[in-house]
Amino acid sequence: MKLQVAMDLLTVEDALLLAGQVAEYVDIIELGTPLIKAAGLSAVTAIKAAHPDKIVFADMKTMDAGELEADIAFRAGADLVSILGSADDSTIAGGVKAARAHNKGIVVDLIGVADKVTRAKEARALGAKFVEFHAGLDEQAQPGHDLGGLLTAGEEARVPFSVAGGVSLDTIESVQRAGADVAVIGRSVHSAADPALEAKKLRAAISSSNS
Ligand SMILES: O=C(CO)[C@H](O)[C@H](O)COP(=O)(O)O
Structure with a gap:
């Protein structure tokens, strides 16, 4: 299981600092939606430049104009871009078209979707x-x-999935047992007294569950 840590901060400077503290333990560095709204896609470019070996996730939470919004995020340096599951199928399909053009990926975020299992399968079928x-x-x-x-719901859907929503050291092993491909962590890391130590512990929890 991969570890994704969200830079849910408001400045590029703070995001670069946090990313530098945790990168060693993390597979995917996420630029949170509030950061992208506050600082723009230059945040994505700065993080990718500082950590070219990491997968960079732009949490755009796109609801419309999927191809256009995904394209500008990929051009800025993102490897993964999120589109909302509540968006129209054509929005997701547009994002997937942009992802294919850049050889990158779209993640469909099921936040607020009532029937997550059905929408997960549909999103996967859309690419x-x-x-x-x-x-x-x-x-x-x-x-x-x-x-x-x-x-x-993740187990039931039988598609590749991540889990986000207050995941912490107490719950990350249950996320892995459910078969998730990615655990997404926000506050547990960025609000920790020592974010690097917290990320290290999360990485160790995943590694020990693998054995
Ligand atoms: O996308 C987000 C909020 O919309 C957060 O990045 C995600 O929920 C992870 O943060 P936390 O672990 O604090 O829930």
């Missing part, structure tokens, strides 16, 4: 590299949020 079973920050803040529902 998504993988789908993200995701409970967003606002959904996580609601009472009764439980990562278990995402993991069950």
Whole structure:
């Protein structure tokens, strides 16, 4: 299972600092949606330039104009770009067209989608590299949020998938047991007193579950 850490910060400077602290332990560096909105796609370019050996994920959360938005993110240096599962099929197909032109990938984010299993299969059929079973920050803040529902849906869908929604050291092994291809971590790392140590522990938790 790959480890994806989200730079859910607001400046390129802070993102470069965090990426430098955690890169050693991470497979995929994500540029969070608020960062891209605050700083623009120059954030993607800066991270890719600093970490050319890492997979760079631009969390565009595109809802329309899939081909155009994916194209500008790939041109900026992204290897993976997210499109919302709630978008029209043509938006996802447009993003996939851009991904194929750049030899890169589209990730379909199922945030806010009611029937995630069905949409995951549809997104994969449209050409998504993988789908993200995701409970967003606002959904996580609601009472009764439980990562278990995402993991069950991921297992059921039988497509390549990532899991995002408050994943931490306490839950990363359950994400791996569910068969996820990627665990996405935001606050557990960027809000930790020592983000590098937290990323190291997460990497170790994955590695020990592999054996
Ligand atoms: O895309 C996001 C929010 O929309 C976050 O990057 C994702 O949810 C991971 O962060 P956290 O682990 O804090 O939930």
